[in-house]
Amino acid sequence: MEIALSVKNVVKKYGDFTAVNDVSFDVEDGKFFSILGPSGCGKTTLLRMIAGFFEPTAGSIEIRGKNMANVPPNKRPVNLVFQHLALFPMMDVKENIAFGLRRRGEKTPEVMKKVHNILERVGLPEYADKRIDQLSGGQKQRVAIARCLVLEPAVLLLDEPLGALDLKLREHMKVELKKLQAEIGTTFVYITHDQSEAMVMSDHVAVMNNGHFEQIDSPSNLYNNPASSFVAMFVGNNNKVTGVLAKDESGKFYVQDKNQLKYAISTIKDCREGDIVGMYTRPEAIIINPAEDKTFFNRTGVHVKAVLFDGGNSRLLVVTPTGQEVLVALPQNHQFDYIKKGDDIMIGWDPASSVCFKETGAKMYDDEI
Amino acid sequence: MMTKSKRLSWGFFVFFIPVFLWLMLLIVLPHIELLRMSFARPAYLKQPGFTLSNYIEFFKEPIYWNTFFRTAMYSITVTMIVLIIGLPVAFYITKVASFKTRGFLTILILIPFWVSELIRVYGWTIILRESGIINHFMTKYGIWKQPIEMLYNDAAMIMGLVYTSILFMVVPIIGVMDSLDNSLIEAAYDLGAKKNVIWRQIIIPHCMPGIISGCIIVFMMVLGSYLTPNLMGGKNSMWFTEQIYNQFILYRNWNMGSAFGFLLLFMSSIIIWVALKLSGQSLKEVVK
Secondary structure (H helix, E strand, C coil): CCEEEEEEEEEEEECCEEEEEEEEEEEECCCEEEEECCCCCCHHHHHHHHHCCCCCCEEEEEECCEECCCCCHHHCCEEEEECCECCCCCCEHHHHHHHHHHHCCCCHHHHHHHHHHHHHHCCCHHHCCCEHHHCCHHHHHHHHHHHHHCCCCCEEEEECCCCCCCHHHHHHHHHHHHHHHHHHCCEEEEEECCHHHHHHHCCEEEEEECCEEEEEECHHHHHHCCCCHHHHHHCCCCEEEEEEEEECCCCCEEEECCCCCEEECCCCCCCCCCCEEEEEECHHHCEECCCCCCCCCEEEEEEEEEEECECECCEEEEECCCCCEEEEECCCCCCCCCCCCCCEEEEEECHHHEEEEECCCCCCCCCCC | CHHHHHHHHHHHHHHHHHHHHHHHHHHHHHHHHHHHHHCCCCHHHCCCCCCCHHHHHHHHCHHHHHHHHHHHHHHHHHHHHHHHHHHHHHHHHHHHCCHHHHHHHHHHHHHHHHCCHHHHHHHHHHHHCCCCHHHHHHHHCCCCCCCCCCCCCHHHHHHHHHHHHHHHHHHHHHHHHHCCCHHHHHHHHHCCCCHHHHHHHHHHHHHHHHHHHHHHHHHHHHHCCCHHHHHHHHHHHCCHHHHHHHHHHHCCCHHHHHHHHHHHHHHHHHHHHHHHHHHCCCHHHHHC
């Protein structure tokens, strides 16, 4: 497979501040690649370096094997879909889409043919003569993408283009965008802070934090085998228990928290005995009222502090006798309808569903305790 | 309900009456009187009644309508020069300069206007006149053999007019350029546009309301200015406001002066109307 975009050891510094710190990745032709990270992690800076608006402090960016150093944005075979789309309000839909083609000096009949083709592709064939302010949010989205796709770029860059849409439309556009990409076959590099967008659409996702990549993997691997505590916390939900990693007589590992409570764990990655670790367990891996017959199983009685109803994403907020708060997924199949706030129930999970990483003291949000 | 609408109308009149009086007493009534006078013969002829002779006189005398068209053409030229200088200045202030220097630059443009126009124009004469600063240094270092008179020609006059009106172009353009989303410029750049295309297709169309309102203000100011053409252009300036001044003050012919005044008003209205039509802007949009 041909490599459409290759980023090698790219660094971007602003004075003492390093916005992008030694990032490398390759994107194969025709793939949907996402960069996922919290706001301020440097993903926009990285994207703008690929688009050519910033020059990297160090490292190189190659597009289809050509080094892009000192190539200005208007000469690069990439196009960027802006966060707020940046459609030209002074032009109608067809002139917006024709803008790039005209810059290449193509003749009007040819340009109009391409414009109508691409409008059909994005499902807006009758909108050529509409003004931009006559379009809905989703339609603007498609025009913005069409405006770039009509130029047949080697790579299409997308800067959180779904951010401004409401939830339902966003869910819809996610699927649309994925379908469009599969149909047209253009390489997409998509940046977002929304993990669901990244997971649903992408072939590969890079998780970015503090200017560097934590992990580049398929969405299912990110979820199942996070490479760092940041990825574990950022992708999906996780319950975190901090404690010391220890080994019992039979050689099985467990994490002992500050209240001397022990939680068995089967995968310890590169942590060692005696390390202070964070143990991560997903709410959906926790079983309510587990069967009694399981051996090598974490089991604890808890007190239901609140029922957090959120449709298919409902959870129970429970506390262990030692005061550790745990989120437990609550399937909406009427099996657990009897559980009310204030009840005492049993929860348990397989030690294989937990992962642990060496505690770094890093916090995802400032108000985290 | 009743009391509320009463209170509303009371508040409305408090603000409306001063505006109304000001407009009526200082603008509308004097203009009606001037309009009446422009269609009357001079009082010393003792011939009451309606006449077009004041206007006919204007077209019969080449010096009058020559001055008239010269003033119009030079006003348009000055407006264009101010626009060409003002656009990059406004662009630099809104899009290139950092937030801190931005305020500083705006103040730099503003400060000269704290001084009266008279003082500013005299400042220019000190620099440009035969015994002025430039001539002093040029002759002292032998670059010029003898002092050159740089005042009292059309170039000096145009420069003076550009200088005195640039602020009124830059400020409205800064207003609209501020609202131009930077990402539009970046998007055009990303789609392959060169700088001149970005200016022509993105920046100028977006700034059109500000450009037009700046042009109208500058054009009216230049057309109606008296001091700068008089002091910097001297006797050769041939500015139409001087003709009006002469009629009123020198010849004491108020009727002719009024007719000239209305001709100037009529011409400026026509030119602005044509400019609005040509640029496809509506006055409503521009004054917003």
